Amino acid sequence: MDQITRSDGYTQPPPYVALRIKAIQSLLVEKGLVAQDALDEVVDIYENRIGPKDGAAVIARAWVEPEFKARLLEDGIGTLAELGMTGFEGAHVLFVENTDQVHNVVVCTLCSCYPWAVLGLPPAWYKAPQYRSRVVLEPRKVLAEFGTTVPSEKEIRVWDSTAEIRYIVIPQRPSGTEGLSVDQLAELVNRDSMIGTRFATPYEGAAA
Amino acid sequence: MRLLQANEVYDAIRTPTNFTREETEPPRFTVGQEVVVRNLNPRGHTRLPRYAKGRVGVIERHHGCFVFPDTMAHGKGPHPQHLYNVRFTLTELFGDHDGNAADTVYIDMWESYLDPVTS
Numbered sequence: 474m475d476q477i478t479r480s481d482g483y484t485q486p487p488p489y490v491a492l493r494i495k496a497i498q499s500l501l502v503e504k505g506l507v508a509q510d511a512l513d514e515v516v517d518i519y520e521n522r523i524g525p526k527d528g529a530a531v532i533a534r535a536w537v538e539p540e541f542k543a544r545l546l547e548d549g550i551g552t553l554a555e556l557g558m559t560g561f562e563g564a565h566v567l568f569v570e571n572t573d574q575v576h577n578v579v580v581c582t583l584c585s586c587y588p589w590a591v592l593g594l595p596p597a598w599y600k601a602p603q604y605r606s607r608v609v610l611e612p613r614k615v616l617a618e619f620g621t622t623v624p625s626e627k628e629i630r631v632w633d634s635t636a637e638i639r640y641i642v643i644p645q646r647p648s649g650t651e652g653l654s655v656d657q658l659a660e661l662v663n664r665d666s667m668i669g670t671r672f673a674t675p676y677e678g679a680a681a
Numbered sequence: 682m683r684l685l686q687a688n689e690v691y692d693a694i695r696t697p698t699n700f701t702r703e704e705t706e707p708p709r710f711t712v713g714q715e716v717v718v719r720n721l722n723p724r725g726h727t728r729l730p731r732y733a734k735g736r737v738g739v740i741e742r743h744h745g746c747f748v749f750p751d752t753m754a755h756g757k758g759p760h761p762q763h764l765y766n767v768r769f770t771l772t773e774l775f776g777d778h779d780g781n782a783a784d785t786v787y788i789d790m791w792e793s794y795l796d797p798v799t800s
Contacts, residue, residue, distance in 0.1 A: 505684070506682075506684075507684070507685075508684050508685065508686060508687065510686075510687040511684070511685050511686060511687045511689075511690050513687070514687040514690040514691070515690055515694070518690065518691060518694060522691075523694075557695065559695065559697045560694050560695040560696060560697050561693075561694050561695075561696075561697070561698070563697060564697035564698050564699060564700060565700065565701075565744075582730050582732070583728060583730060590694075590695070590697070609732065609774070609786050610732075610771075610775055610778070611778070611779075611780055612771075612780070612784060613780055613781065613784070625781055628781070628783045628784060628785065629781065629784040629785070630784075630785050630786075630787060631784075631785070631786045631787065632786075632787050633730065633786060633787065633788045633789070634789070635728045635729075635730060635788055635789045635790070636728060636744070636747060636750075636764055636789035636790075636791070637700040637747060637748075638744060638764075638766075638789055
């Protein structure tokens, strides 16, 4: 509220970007180019209905079903289509798998391309020039800043989404999770692990 | 113009745009082939990242034929081209650096961004 009401009781205008968005939105609605309730629906869909939980469910299933993982890697978009997870920013999707030899990480150096149809909207840092410019130049340092230390003998592959192909990382399954259900495993698939900036969340029930 | 209604939004969002087009010419490059990125500096939209210009990479994958954004963005038509994924080493892209020599960057590139490496 600091931005709205000052301590002397006067109100401050909202930030410039918020005002600009409001102005554009009002114009579109008033000129009859966009229906307000359709706009609300778009916001609701990306806030509540399409998001990283969708991707996490896919990854968890890939961990327990080898044939499903093979299909994901072979034909990502066909497999997602069967699950109803295609659409805007998700017409062409390639899955890349982390292994003992390879760690994958995804970026869009040109803008902020991201698999919306499977992971929802990108996090703010994914769109930041700092991440976009540095992760191709010094991926290990950037990953370390996320708390992700990749052993030096492991190859890092950075995928720069310059075209219409969207990339999703299949993180390595955490140890000690053999007895978990797909739903329990999905809880360990954090959003960043599907971008490649973090590992899947360690399982707390695992023997130390 | 018919307005998109609220009850049509979800289906619209779930309907993918197909950016692929039928191949009318065979691809110029094959998987495993060495290519060099052209030093193109078009006035306007491009999907060619500056850091890859002039660098040598290897064709990792042929994606198929895709609409060309460099013309599409300016209303000059789709002009579809073969699209490839090209693998570069960090050393090739950035020279001496304190990273790992085995690390790589994979970039999607349209055919007109690339030339074959001639020995």
